[in-house]
Amino acid sequence: MTFSRGRMSGSGVGFVYDNNQDILTIRDHAVVSVKADDKGAGALDIAAGGLEFRRPQKILNFTSGLRGRRERETIEADAGVAHLTEDENHLEALELRGQSKITTPGAAAGGLQELSGATSI
Secondary structure (H helix, E strand, C coil), rough: EEEEEEEEEEEEEEEEEEECEEEEEEEEEEEECCCCCCCCCCCEEEEEEEEEHHHHHHHEEEEEEEEEEEEEEEEEEEEEEECCCCCCEEEEEEEEEEEEEEEECCCCCCCCCCCEEECCC
C-alpha cells in the first residue's frame, strides 16, 4: 500500500486503517519519506519493520528497527516516535528508543561524528 499527504509519502506491506480513531497501521516494510521544504531543508527518509500513524496525536510510531537518513546523518534505533507539527508538514522531534545511533560520515573537525546510547522501550 502507499499513502501521501503534503510533503510526506510512504509505503508498506499489509495495513489496517481505523477510521473511527484515524490510525493507519503498516504491518511490514514501512517506508516514510518527507520531501525538503521550499528552502531545501527538512528532507528525511525512514524505513522500519512497522509503523503506526496516529493522526489525531500527530505521531508516527516506528517499530521493529528504524533506519533513517537526513541530510548527511544516518539514524538507527530499535524503535522510534516521530512528532509532526500541527499541519503535518514538518518533523518537530524524533525520539529514538532502545539501542540507538546517529552517525555523520565526513563530519568536520569538532562536529558530531557519532552518538549512541540505549534506552528502555
